[in-house]
Amino acid sequence: MVLTFIEYFKMRKTIYLTGFLLFAIACESNTYEEISDNTPIADLVRYETNVKPIIENSCISCHSSSSFKPLSNYNEVKDNIDIIINRIQRPNGDPLRMPQGGSMSSNQINLIVKWKNDGLIEK
Numbered sequence: 001m002v003l004t005f006i007e008y009f010k011m012r013k014t015i016y017l018t019g020f021l022l023f024a025i026a027c028e029s030n031t032y033e034e035i036s037d038n039t040p041i042a043d044l045v046r047y048e049t050n051v052k053p054i055i056e057n058s059c060i061s062c063h064s065s066s067s068f069k070p071l072s073n074y075n076e077v078k079d080n081i082d083i084i085i086n087r088i089q090r091p092n093g094d095p096l097r098m099p100q101g102g103s104m105s106s107n108q109i110n111l112i113v114k115w116k117n118d119g120l121i122e123k
């Protein structure tokens with residue numbers, strides 16, 4: 001098939017445009033959350049600085065000090081760490097998954113797992 005010059009340039013324009021669009025879509029899907037989730041957590045994880053803010057944000061509304069299952073201080077979280085890790089690592093849609101009715105990023109989940117592996121440091 002013989003292309004005229006005009007057809008040839010039109011085709012090239014379409015190919016460039018398609019390429020650019022694909023590139024833009026690929027960049028767009030790399031949201032901040034995904035990038036930060038793949039970043040290894042380098043430092044030692046500590047309750048006061050790292051774990052407490054997550055628990056306060058995602059769990060305390062139901063697990064306050066006066067609740068059936070308080071997670072409101074270092075000892076309460078430490079003493080329940082295995083069941084906490086079990087609950088937050090359950091698959092989406094599992095009725096036992098915590099936080100109930102909410103969600104946590106995989107970075108936050110990894111951080112709590114690493115807190116245990118680092119030795120449950122308080123401060």
Ligand code: HEC
Nearest residue numbers: 058059061062063069080083084087096098099100101102
């Ligand atoms: C909207 C309320 C709500 C939120 C938010 C919530 N929970 Fe729960 N949680 C519950 C309820 C209700 C139960 C009891 C039912 C069950 O065992 O699933 C429970 C049970 C648990 C248990 C099991 C307790 C036991 O003795 O077996 C753990 C551990 C737990 N939650 C941890 C967490 C953690 C960690 C978070 C935050 C990441 C969280 N929950 C957020 C309502 C909540």
